[in-house]
Amino acid sequence: MTLEAWLAFTGALAILIVIPGPTVSLVVSYSLGQGPRIALPMTVGVALGDLTAVTLSLAGLGALLEAAPPAFAILKWVGALYLLWLGVML
Numbered sequence: 244m245t246l247e248a249w250l251a252f253t254g255a256l257a258i259l260i261v262i263p264g265p266t267v268s269l270v271v272s273y274s275l276g277q278g279p280r281i282a283l284p285m286t287v288g289v290a291l292g293d294l295t296a297v298t299l300s301l302a303g304l305g306a307l308l309e310a311a312p313p314a315f316a317i318l319k320w321v322g323a324l325y326l327l328w329l330g331v332m333l
Contacts, residue, residue, distance in 0.1 A: 249301055256293060 244252075260267070266289050274282035299305075308315040 244301060244303070244306070252300065253297060256297065260289075260293065 263271070270282055270285050270289060273285055308318065
């Protein structure tokens with residue numbers, strides 16, 4: 244990935260973080276309902292999750308998954324099963 248593409252990706256990600264989506268809505272709802280003591284760790288978690296995604300993308304994981312469709316399919320199903328497990332546990 245070129246530096247220009249990575250900077251564009253990072254800029255787009257920053258814009259998407261500012262636009263209220265599910266993650267921002269979750270943090271805001273917890274902030275209003277339970278206070279900053281609960282919301283601050285969630286905010287840090289969101290930022291670390293985004294940092295992880297950017298870092299893995301920069302490391303070439305996206306290109307690797309694009310080059311190996313079966314690996315992407317496996318990762319997608321593992322993620323879906325994990326979300327299902329989280330939903331059942333909730």
